[in-house]
Amino acid sequence: MQLSRRLLLGTAAATAALPVRRVRAQDKTTIKIGVLNDQSGPYRDTGGRSSYYCAQQAVAEFQAQGFSVDVIIADHQNKPDIGAGIARQWYDRDGVDVILDVPTSSVALAIAGVAREKDKAYLNIGAATADLTGKQCAPCIVHWSYDTYMLAKSTGGATVRSGGDSWYFITADYAFGHQLQEQTTRFVTAAGGKVLGSSAYPFPGTTDFSSFLLQAQASGAKVLGLCNAGADTVNSIKQAKEFGLQARIAAMLMFITDVHALGLDVAQGLTLTESFYWDLNDRTRAFTERVKPRTPNNWPNMIHAGCYASTLHYLKAVTQIGVANAKQSGAAVVAAMKAMPTDDDAFGKGRIREDGMAMFPSYLFQVKTPAESKGPWDFYKQVSSYGPDEAWRPLAEGGCAFIKT
Amino acid sequence: MVMIFGKPLILLYGQLTLGLINGAFYALLSLGLAVIFGLLNVINFAHGALFMLGAFVTWGLLQYLGIGYWAALVIAPIIVGAFGVVLEKLLIQRLHGLDHLYGLLLTFGCALVIEGLMRNEFGSSGVPYAIPSALRGPLNLGFMVLPLYRAWVVVAAAVVCLVTWLLIEKTRLGATLRAATENAPLVQAFGVNVPRLVTLTYGAGVGLAAFAGVLAAPMNSVNPNMGSNLIVVVFATVVIGGMGSILGSIVTGFGLGIVEGLTKVYYPEGSATVVFVVMVIVLLLRPAGLFGRAA
Numbered sequence: 117m118q119l120s121r122r123l124l125l126g127t128a129a130a131t132a133a134l135p136v137r138r139v140r141a142q143d144k145t146t147i148k149i150g151v152l153n154d155q156s157g158p159y160r161d162t163g164g165r166s167s168y169y170c171a172q173q174a175v176a177e178f179q180a181q182g183f184s185v186d187v188i189i190a191d192h193q194n195k196p197d198i199g200a201g202i203a204r205q206w207y208d209r210d211g212v213d214v215i216l217d218v219p220t221s222s223v224a225l226a227i228a229g230v231a232r233e234k235d236k237a238y239l240n241i242g243a244a245t246a247d248l249t250g251k252q253c254a255p256c257i258v259h260w261s262y263d264t265y266m267l268a269k270s271t272g273g274a275t276v277r278s279g280g281d282s283w284y285f286i287t288a289d290y291a292f293g294h295q296l297q298e299q300t301t302r303f304v305t306a307a308g309g310k311v312l313g314s315s316a317y318p319f320p321g322t323t324d325f326s327s328f329l330l331q332a333q334a335s336g337a338k339v340l341g342l343c344n345a346g347a348d349t350v351n352s353i354k355q356a357k358e359f360g361l362q363a364r365i366a367a368m369l370m371f372i373t374d375v376h377a378l379g380l381d382v383a384q385g386l387t388l389t390e391s392f393y394w395d396l397n398d399r400t401r402a403f404t405e406r407v408k409p410r411t412p413n414n415w416p417n418m419i420h421a422g423c424y425a426s427t428l429h430y431l432k433a434v435t436q437i438g439v440a441n442a443k444q445s446g447a448a449v450v451a452a453m454k455a456m457p458t459d460d461d462a463f464g465k466g467r468i469r470e471d472g473m474a475m476f477p478s479y480l481f482q483v484k485t486p487a488e489s490k491g492p493w494d495f496y497k498q499v500s501s502y503g504p505d506e507a508w509r510p511l512a513e514g515g516c517a518f519i520k521t
Numbered sequence: 522m523v524m525i526f527g528k529p530l531i532l533l534y535g536q537l538t539l540g541l542i543n544g545a546f547y548a549l550l551s552l553g554l555a556v557i558f559g560l561l562n563v564i565n566f567a568h569g570a571l572f573m574l575g576a577f578v579t580w581g582l583l584q585y586l587g588i589g590y591w592a593a594l595v596i597a598p599i600i601v602g603a604f605g606v607v608l609e610k611l612l613i614q615r616l617h618g619l620d621h622l623y624g625l626l627l628t629f630g631c632a633l634v635i636e637g638l639m640r641n642e643f644g645s646s647g648v649p650y651a652i653p654s655a656l657r658g659p660l661n662l663g664f665m666v667l668p669l670y671r672a673w674v675v676v677a678a679a680v681v682c683l684v685t686w687l688l689i690e691k692t693r694l695g696a697t698l699r700a701a702t703e704n705a706p707l708v709q710a711f712g713v714n715v716p717r718l719v720t721l722t723y724g725a726g727v728g729l730a731a732f733a734g735v736l737a738a739p740m741n742s743v744n745p746n747m748g749s750n751l752i753v754v755v756f757a758t759v760v761i762g763g764m765g766s767i768l769g770s771i772v773t774g775f776g777l778g779i780v781e782g783l784t785k786v787y788y789p790e791g792s793a794t795v796v797f798v799v800m801v802i803v804l805l806l807r808p809a810g811l812f813g814r815a816a
Contacts, residue, residue: 321750324543327789354742379651382651
């Protein structure tokens with residue numbers, strides 16, 4: 117190869133540019149937040165861009181003193197290998213200090229492993245698995261907004277108490293579905309109810325649920341428990357209405373976004389559990405007004421609100437222990453997060469327990485009828501609630517290893 | 522109560538009926554694919570996305586123009602069919618004479634683009650669409666209570682399948698189409714505009730997908746991913762029936778729906794796989810498919 121002056125200069129310039137970029141990536145005074153979730157698949161609306169906007173909203177409101185904050189975003193496509201790959205790259209090369217959101221339990225657990233190994237902060241909002249504060253817990257992990265235990269206790273327990281004492285489950289045939297069914301079964305039987313049967317359907321790829329609905333009907337169960345999420349839940353409910361199913365439907369995991377997709381005509385009367393609703397009180401309404409301009413067609417659900425609230429609390433902790441310490445150890449920031457009480461517009465005052473569980477009330481909502489709904493996204497009326505100390509799995513039952521030592 | 526393998530007979534009747542309804546969808550969609558493959562030699566991977574467009578157009582007609590379900594049954598296939606014509610003119614036509622793989626890649630790419638754009642616009646959780654009031658309510662068949670709408674779906678799909686089959690097998694237009702498949706230059710020599718025929722055929726195949734989309738809108742979640750869930754099974758249907766065989770895809774569609782329905786009773790976890798098990802067996806015994814002609 118002919119070595120021209122131009123090539124030589126170019127190479128020199130390129131070499132000179134490299135270390136500069138590395139320094140910038142490991143900037144001592146920038147906290148980098150990586151929002152990692154589904155942006156193209158079934159969970160795009162329950163998390164997706166709206167989670168990113170909510171994190172940005174928290175950054176804008178916090179107005180960090182002495183350090184700057186950068187929020188980036190990536191799509192994990194609901195695949196554990198892709199998610200873990202991005203997490204490694206972010207923590208190792210791109211100087212990301214905390215990973216946020218991460219729906220889909222399988223991906224969430226894969227990233228928990230990466231965060232633990234590298235001692236980096238990991239705020240999980242979007243995944244349901246209760247293992248994040250149980251068997252797979254770590255000092256650098258916080259789990260916010262909801263988990264399978266809290267859903268099962270709130271929706272399952274309340275349904276049995278109001279007379280729904282015989283159940284049939286339609287369950288997505290993967291870890292999340294089975295975990296949710298198992299935990300709901302525990303609350304149903306503990307409250308004196310019984311489970312008459314269940315159908316596990318292949319996930320993903322099932323669009324017609326009529327066959328399972330017919331089996332549920334034949335079982336004579338009073339309650340149809342749906343242990344699935346997203347479009348599957350929407351399809352199940354739509355078809356249950358079509359078949360005139362007599363049983364009550366308990367959607368074990370359902371967000372306001374799903375109610376919006378169903379329409380009140382079909383969704384009215386359903387009961388479901390969330391830890392946030394935009395119309396809960398003045399503070400939640402104020403928060404929603406602030407983020408709505410960024411996500412006008414997808415109002416915040418408990419995942420979006422959790423991304424906002426956890427980011428805000430994380431930044432408070434960073435300020436307290438200093439940027440250098442926060443960048444060095446995820447466990448140190450999370451310890452600071454646990455040490456101070458939380459306070460934000462979405463969830464109000466609360467705290468984070470030793471195992472990483474963010475402790476807030478859970479609310480059982482019933483979906484309004486079209487006549488009751490007064491405006492856009494006016495979907496819920498509150499039926500009951502559990503206080504922060506009752507809503508979540510007791511610390512001792514979780515089996516979180518680092519608590520004992 | 523009469524039992525078969527531990528399941529009450531009455532439950533099985535119900536499941537067979539439901540299988541038939543799902544089969545109607547497989548038949549309609551695979552019919553469109555078979556028509557397109559038979560005449561254009563294109564493996565149309567965009568079929569699922571066009572099915573989804575059919576459902577979304579139905580929703581849009583009601584949402585923005587106040588046009589209801591019955592009119593949508595006609596209008597939506599025409600709109601989406603016209604879109605198919607544009608697609609064929611602009612892109613697919615350029616691959617004429619090349620290996621199947623190119624058409625497959627192109628249409629697969631189109632499907633990804635269409636689905637991505639729709640997701641960007643409407644999100645992934647979908648939009649609501651209600652069952653038309655005339656078709657609400659139950660139909661008591663004695664062994665089960667079938668929603669009236671599902672009964673309508675089976676009848677509508679069966680009629681459309683039959684008409685399409687008659688059109689291709691028994692009319693002069695169909696004869697011309699079939700002749701153009703066999704020997705395009707010769708048919709062209711008789712004064713038939715073969716490229717236009719091919720374009721319109723693609724439009725018609727797409728229209729069939731959109732028609733299935735209209736039928737699906739009140740039953741399923743109308744969301745941008747709704748087609749990609751179905752398309753793989755539909756391809757299996759076409760392969761089992763014999764690539765390009767019209768009758769094969771109709772019969773196989775209904776048949777697979779029933780097989781799948783029975784699997785959902787005895788082993789629900791396997792209901793997504795059973796279609797492919799059938800496909801493997803058929804391909805081992807009859808590589809050209811049940812109704813296909815050996816090449």
